[in-house]
Amino acid sequence: MVDREHRRADEALDQLEGWLTHMVTPTVTAEAPVRRLGPARIGRAPAAGWLLLLPSLIALVILFVVPLLNVVVESFTEPTTGLGNYASLFTDGYTLRVLGRTLLVALVVAVIGVLLAFPYAYAMTLVGPVMRAVLVTVVLVPFWTSMLARNFAWMVLMQDGGVIQRMLGPFGLGHVTLLGTTLAVGISMTQVLLPFLVLPMYSAMSQIDGRLVAAGESLGAPRRRAFRRIYLPLSTPGVIAGMSLVFVLALGFYVTPALLGSSRNAMIAQVINIRTKELLDFGGAGAMGVFLLVVTLVVLGLSRRLAGQNIAVAAAGGQLARTGRDRSAPVRPWLRAHITLVAIILVAPTLVVIPMSFSSAQTFQFPPRQWSTRWYERLFTSPEWTAAILNTLQVGIFTALIATVLGTTAAFGLMRLRPRWRGALHGFLLSPMIVPHILVALVVFASFLRLGLNGTLIGIILAHTALALPFVVIAVTARLQGMDTRLPSVAASLGASPVSAFRRVTLPLVLPGILSGAVLAFVTSLDEVVIALFLQAPGAITLPVQMFNSVTVQIDPTISAASSLMVLLVSVPILFAQVAGARRGKRGTR
Amino acid sequence: MRSPTDQRTVPRTTAPRAGGRVELVDLCKRYGAAEPPAVDHVTLDIQPGEFITLLGPSGSGKTTTLNMIVGFTEPTSGRIALNGRDISRTPAHKRNFGMVFQNYALFPHLTVAQNVAFPLRERKVPAAETARLVGETLRLVDLDGMADRRPHELSGGQQQRVALARAVVFSPSVLLLDEPLSALDRKLRQSLQREIKRLHNELGLTFVFVTHDQDEAMTLSDRIAIFNRGRIVAVGTPAELYHRPTTQFVARFLGESNVFAGRRVGDGYEWRGRKWTLGGPTAAGAGERAVVVRPERLNVAFDEESVPAGSNTAPATVTDVSFYGTYYRLELAFADDSVGCAVLPVGAPAAVDPGTPVVAHWRPENQVLVAE
Numbered sequence: 001m002v003d004r005e006h007r008r009a010d011e012a013l014d015q016l017e018g019w020l021t022h023m024v025t026p027t028v029t030a031e032a033p034v035r036r037l038g039p040a041r042i043g044r045a046p047a048a049g050w051l052l053l054l055p056s057l058i059a060l061v062i063l064f065v066v067p068l069l070n071v072v073v074e075s076f077t078e079p080t081t082g083l084g085n086y087a088s089l090f091t092d093g094y095t096l097r098v099l100g101r102t103l104l105v106a107l108v109v110a111v112i113g114v115l116l117a118f119p120y121a122y123a124m125t126l127v128g129p130v131m132r133a134v135l136v137t138v139v140l141v142p143f144w145t146s147m148l149a150r151n152f153a154w155m156v157l158m159q160d161g162g163v164i165q166r167m168l169g170p171f172g173l174g175h176v177t178l179l180g181t182t183l184a185v186g187i188s189m190t191q192v193l194l195p196f197l198v199l200p201m202y203s204a205m206s207q208i209d210g211r212l213v214a215a216g217e218s219l220g221a222p223r224r225r226a227f228r229r230i231y232l233p234l235s236t237p238g239v240i241a242g243m244s245l246v247f248v249l250a251l252g253f254y255v256t257p258a259l260l261g262s263s264r265n266a267m268i269a270q271v272i273n274i275r276t277k278e279l280l281d282f283g284g285a286g287a288m289g290v291f292l293l294v295v296t297l298v299v300l301g302l303s304r305r306l307a308g309q310n311i312a313v314a315a316a317g318g319q320l321a322r323t324g325r326d327r328s329a330p331v332r333p334w335l336r337a338h339i340t341l342v343a344i345i346l347v348a349p350t351l352v353v354i355p356m357s358f359s360s361a362q363t364f365q366f367p368p369r370q371w372s373t374r375w376y377e378r379l380f381t382s383p384e385w386t387a388a389i390l391n392t393l394q395v396g397i398f399t400a401l402i403a404t405v406l407g408t409t410a411a412f413g414l415m416r417l418r419p420r421w422r423g424a425l426h427g428f429l430l431s432p433m434i435v436p437h438i439l440v441a442l443v444v445f446a447s448f449l450r451l452g453l454n455g456t457l458i459g460i461i462l463a464h465t466a467l468a469l470p471f472v473v474i475a476v477t478a479r480l481q482g483m484d485t486r487l488p489s490v491a492a493s494l495g496a497s498p499v500s501a502f503r504r505v506t507l508p509l510v511l512p513g514i515l516s517g518a519v520l521a522f523v524t525s526l527d528e529v530v531i532a533l534f535l536q537a538p539g540a541i542t543l544p545v546q547m548f549n550s551v552t553v554q555i556d557p558t559i560s561a562a563s564s565l566m567v568l569l570v571s572v573p574i575l576f577a578q579v580a581g582a583r584r585g586k587r588g589t590r
Numbered sequence: 591m592r593s594p595t596d597q598r599t600v601p602r603t604t605a606p607r608a609g610g611r612v613e614l615v616d617l618c619k620r621y622g623a624a625e626p627p628a629v630d631h632v633t634l635d636i637q638p639g640e641f642i643t644l645l646g647p648s649g650s651g652k653t654t655t656l657n658m659i660v661g662f663t664e665p666t667s668g669r670i671a672l673n674g675r676d677i678s679r680t681p682a683h684k685r686n687f688g689m690v691f692q693n694y695a696l697f698p699h700l701t702v703a704q705n706v707a708f709p710l711r712e713r714k715v716p717a718a719e720t721a722r723l724v725g726e727t728l729r730l731v732d733l734d735g736m737a738d739r740r741p742h743e744l745s746g747g748q749q750q751r752v753a754l755a756r757a758v759v760f761s762p763s764v765l766l767l768d769e770p771l772s773a774l775d776r777k778l779r780q781s782l783q784r785e786i787k788r789l790h791n792e793l794g795l796t797f798v799f800v801t802h803d804q805d806e807a808m809t810l811s812d813r814i815a816i817f818n819r820g821r822i823v824a825v826g827t828p829a830e831l832y833h834r835p836t837t838q839f840v841a842r843f844l845g846e847s848n849v850f851a852g853r854r855v856g857d858g859y860e861w862r863g864r865k866w867t868l869g870g871p872t873a874a875g876a877g878e879r880a881v882v883v884r885p886e887r888l889n890v891a892f893d894e895e896s897v898p899a900g901s902n903t904a905p906a907t908v909t910d911v912s913f914y915g916t917y918y919r920l921e922l923a924f925a926d927d928s929v930g931c932a933v934l935p936v937g938a939p940a941a942v943d944p945g946t947p948v949v950a951h952w953r954p955e956n957q958v959l960v961a962e
Contacts, residue, residue: 490691493660494709494757496712509697
């Protein structure tokens with residue numbers, strides 16, 4: 001039983017690890033060796049492959065590429081042609097300060113994150129299977145807790161008179177205000193992004209043969225130096241991958257600074273938001289967005305180069321590591337204390353959200369003094385909240401449907417292409433993941449404004465589809481690549497027509513990938529708030545937007561009940577997908 | 591409504607039935623104008639019920655030929671016929687060949703029984719009939735009791751038995767086997783070889799077996815077709831090919847050989863100034879000729895005097911001696927720097943040390959004159 005739990009946790013981790021690797025190194029899978037296709041390769045007809053890819057390519061070009069290019073062009077032409085927008089980026093004192101603050105916060109978040117995550121990931125490689133399952137689950141908890149719910153929880157914890165302030169009281173720091181400061185933003189961002197650091201690092205570390213350090217010691221290096229000279233270099237690919245991913249994600253963060261920061265210490269995303277939505281200054285906002293994009297591409301490019309060099313080194317010694325994974329090694333007390341702290345940071349917001357929702361107070365008191373279900377009553381009876389819930393479900397379901405159909409056909413199409421095309425197009429299909437979220441929001445807002453899609457659910461669905469498509473492509477492609485490509489031919493040799501071979505062999509084998517792609521698409525849409533905020537209008541307010549507004553526009557404690565509902569809405573599909581995936585995964589691969 | 595080329599039939603039993611005849615006529619496969627053809631004018635008449643092996647080094651075209659027979663690869667030119675009917679354009683799923691793949695290729699999402707039932711479901715065999723046939727076939731390959739396992743719960747040998755059962759359950763008239771044993775260890779391979787031979791005897795099907803393992807080919811086959819560079823360079827029974835190889839390639843590929851490259855002089859043969867008597871089989875055709883002597887036909891003497899009269903001789907140096915229980919094996923270096931070997935029964939001149947100069951000798955009728 002324990003063993004199965006452990007395997008399930010490990011599979012979940014492998015899956016996540018796959019997605020994360022993709023975010024950092026988009027074409028890795030495309031270049032992965034495809035099993036000897038033997039007789040009838042799936043890619044016998046490249047023409048059919050292009051046909052299958054066509055719908056998603058068209059969708060991506062219309063929804064994403066053309067609007068993006070438009071914004072890029074406008075950043076050079078609006079309001080006047082030239083480099084004015086970019087010049088003011090670096091000359092305008094205010095913008096410069098915002099830019100510097102954003103880069104600094106992102107860097108600090110990445111560095112602090114590494115310091116927190118490295119020992120945690122290292123401990124994951126030391127402990128036994130049961131403990132590892134626990135640690136994995138703890139890392140995954142934030143993924144199950146919606147983004148807004150987590151930020152809301154930090155708001156509650158860091159507000160004046162909140163838990164953290166009261167805890168600081170005995171140290172004479174009781175008067176320090178956290179909420180509204182850059183520190184608060186940094187803490188919350190670190191927590192939100194921590195899983196993105198732990199997972200790639202653990203992935204790199206689990207490839208390292210633990211005996212290497214022992215070998216180093218036997219060659220005369222003291223334990224500390226053996227660790228520094230052998231283990232650290234081998235784990236750098238994971239550190240670089242995680243750090244650059246977190247840095248890049250942090251650059252485009254909007255929700256956290258908007259909720260926990262203040263306009264006095266704004267970050268770039270907030271400025272882009274104001275320029276876009278209030279000033280309709282697409283040129284200026286576009287220049288900022290494009291700058292973010294350039295920084296992102298440079299950082300990811302550098303990280304791929306750096307990590308890529310090291311990955312080869314790590315892989316060379318790593319084959320044996322996995323087999324020895326079930327041994328557990330002693331975890332020193334300081335490491336124990338560290339992982340406990342990190343675990344608390346990871347889980348804390350989730351632990352706040354649910355009790356909060358049963359509070360009876362009008363204010364965000366934590367822990368609540370009196371209990372009631374009044375906020376749930378309100379959540380499910382007040383017209384604006386119920387409308388938001390329905391809108392969210394609608395958007396999520398349609399996004400999942402469209403993205404799954406497009407992504408699945410695209411993944412099948414990719415398999416039929418020649419390798420060099422496959423790599424390029426795979427990268428293209430994943431491109432919405434690389435572009436900073438705030439820039440996507442700006443791009444979508446600018447183009448949908450012209451198309452009259454702003455303020456409509458359809459607009460939100462289309463934008464979410466572009467965002468969710470990569471997840472489906474990744475999930476289905478991973479499954480297809482894990483499949484023995486000869487099986488359809490085998491079926492044919494046994495008398496199955498192409499249709500029958502697809503229905504009886506290919507589809508059942510790929511279905512787990514399609515399902516987990518669908519779940520991911522649904523969850524992505526459900527939890528997405530920035531684009532939904534940009535496109536919102538009275539008739540098109542999703543639950544996250546309603547939640548966002550309920551703390552920024554008017555204080556409405558219903559958000560605590562909504563947060564709990566979000567936790568439920570996000571975690572149930574993910575759990576379902578994992579259980580189904582684990583069950584099917586066992587027989588799905590050879 | 592079935593097209594006339596649809597070869598699928600509804601089976602009634604796994605009892606013996608006639609094997610099919612497969613004719614390959616002038617079969618060619620080119621992948622690109624620049625590349626050499628993968629299969630180059632292959633013509634082969636495979637008799638009903640025969641066990642034929644396509645043997646050759648990797649890349650010699652044997653697997654491509656098999657893939658054209660089963661219908662995975664379309665021939666560039668040429669014709670394939672099953673029982674006299676042209677099936678060159680028939681899609682794979684209508685050809686009704688059974689095929690066993692390298693590394694088993696079982697459907698991982700189906701149980702053993704479901705894997706075996708797969709071809710029956712495609713042929714719309716009624717459920718009761720399917721259950722009976724699956725049970726019968728699993729018993730045939732010694733797997734009864736495993737029906738509800740999944741492939742990943744089976745050992746390699748068991749998986750290959752499932753693959754065999756799946757390929758014969760619908761009573762195809764021809765069974766194609768693509769290096770089915772290459773993923774197994776030696777011991778398992780031998781036991782499955784016996785299994786395959788037994789199946790061949792019991793089912794009476796035509797077996798077309800692809801391998802690069804010459805021992806496997808020798809022990810299993812009625813006939814062997816040797817492939818090299820896309821062509822069939824020799825066809826014959828294992829004994830014929832072993833005792834009367836036609837080319838150096840065949841001699842070297844099938845079994846071990848001592849190959850002497852000299853030249854014909856009149857009605858004799860000259861090798862490094864030695865005159866040899868001709869005798870034994872002579873391959874047809876013109877061109878350079880080499881003399882081939884199999885290791886067990888070669889004797890060694892310590893000096894020329896003790897060589898029996900009428901033998902051909904070649905001086906050599908022993909480079910290594912190994913003891914194999916039933917025989918000794920001597921590695922030899924001949925005067926022209928070519929290497930060879932001799933196999934001597936235990937009790938023969940045993941005390942030979944590496945470095946000893948010897949005279950290799952053999953009866954002229956035990957040599958074969960082969961083409962280059």
